[in-house]
Amino acid sequence: MTGLIEENRYVRGVITDIGEKFFSKVVIDAGGVNSVVGRKAGLIPKRKGTNMILYTTLGVELGEDVINERFGDCIEYYLAPGTQYKTWPWIFPKRDIVTVGTGGYMDKNLITDKFPTVNKYMENFLNLPIVKKKLEGGKIISWGLHLEFDEEIENRVKNGLILTGEAGGFVIPFLGEGMVEAFFTGIYAVLAAAEAINAGDFSEGKLSGKYRELIDENFFMQTFHHIAAVNKEAIPGKSDEEITKMMQSVILGGGFISNAIHTKWVKGAEEAQAYSLFTVRTREAGMADMNEVMKVLEEQRGKYSDKRVARHFKGWNKTLQYYFTDIDEYFVIELICGEPQPVEKKKLENSDIMYSMDTDTFLKLNRGEISGFKAYQQKKLKIKAAMAEIMKLKKLDKV
Incomplete structure (x- = not known):
């Protein structure tokens, strides 16, 4: 996209690099951190300095069978000296290739005599024994640079336009967060646009109201807002x-x-x-x-x-209940006023059980061998309906 079509202060469509014009009642932009649409609309400000993160990325071809064997469905993050600057390297498996990336915040210490380019961080990362083993036999088929912006933008909606994902600032580069936020905001933008179309009202107020309502109802997205708000001050210093x-x-x-x-x-x-x-x-x-x-x-x-420990638990549910199906045991932790209390076992009504699983699943979750959502998808982990609703698991499952 190279431009916007605007009429009477409303976004009506977009213009491509070959001059094609596409018209729409509502434009939903998922153009990423450097979104042309967002910048042309005046929603994405000029970016510079320490709010930017520069990554170098590689595409390594390994083949689907090798990737399944070495990575499964796991996204891997690493921590090691000299492999990143105030962020962390990652390996994202895809079908036939894996994407490898690392870099850091663009302040005065990103590039030094020891690290003359961001490629030095990548070189050190690729030389880690565990990474060498993971990528053994692979072929580098692409290389690139990627920018991310570590700050929420003031407004993500304009008359006839909604920004989603990285274009809307829904990303926390340091924590590797962004994909789930992109899924959710894309869904919510469509729902907000559909309501606006049915009402015949494409104003910023109409679009923003529904979009914000859906985001604020999502427990995961509430968490995102909280972390994003403190991340900028917490990390670069x-x-x-x-x-x-x-x-x-x-x-x-x-x-x-x-x-x-x-x-x-x-x-x-x-x-x-x-x-x-x-x-x-x-x-x-x-x-x-x-x-x-x-x-x-x-x-x-x-x-x-x-x-x-009291501070760690403060704000959690007062009681955490687990039921282990294979040994018919209940595991209950009472947390009263945020203070840890003695653990006790007691019989619970089924409606009170928050999490239900067998002990093998619990062990795998505890060791990080399986994600909670994967266990939920595979029906190895059952979650109380009210809790599942708060976590929006049904919507995430559809995604």
Whole structure:
């Protein structure tokens, strides 16, 4: 796209690079971070400085069978010295190729004597033994540079126009977040446009009202807004070593998203260090003997039932209930006023059970061998209907 068609302050269509004109009652733009439509419409401002992240990317051809064997359906992120600058490298498997990328925030320290170009970060990443093994036998078929903007834009809607995905600023480069946000915002833009068309009203107010309503109803997107708001201040001011240590702590602590929801991003990372100690014994014990697991939980909860752990749990549901189908056991954690309480087992009504699964699935989830959504899709994990509705799992499943 090279231009917009506007009439009476309304966007009516787009113009292509060969002069073709396409007209529409509502234009939905998914043009990415450098969206021409968004810039021509005046919604995307001029971008510069430390708000930008520069990535170098490679396409490596491995073949579908090799990719399935080495990566399965996993997107992989890495942390290692000299392979990134205030972000983290990734490998995204596709059908026959994998996309490899790394880079960093565009401040004065991205390019130095030690790292004269962003390609040096990529070179170091490709030389990691684990990455060499993953890409062994592959052929580099493409190379490129990619820019991302780490800041929400002020307005994503104009008369006759809705921006989605990266074009609308729905991305958190540091956390590798953006794909799910693109799915959701694309769906919501269509729903908002459909309502506007039925009403014959394509104004910014009409489009924005429905679009914002759908986004705000989505628990995942609410989380996105919260993390995006604090991410900009949290990350660029820290050294690469601090960020690496922080991310390792978060991973050990059970996941950065849950921490970020309740304690803000950086605070969540700090609290995760305490929480990782709280959970490590449980992870080691596994689920082979529920009595042993309960014993470990009692011991660890008593040892770490101070303000650190209390802050981690603050804001969570007061009771977390798990039912393990293969051993007919209930696992209940009572959290009253945010303070950890002794763990107890008790019989629950089926309607009260939040999560239901067998112990093998629980272990795989705990070890990161399967994602929660994948387990849900495969019907290995059942989630209470009210919770599933909050998480918008049915809509995500359709995507």
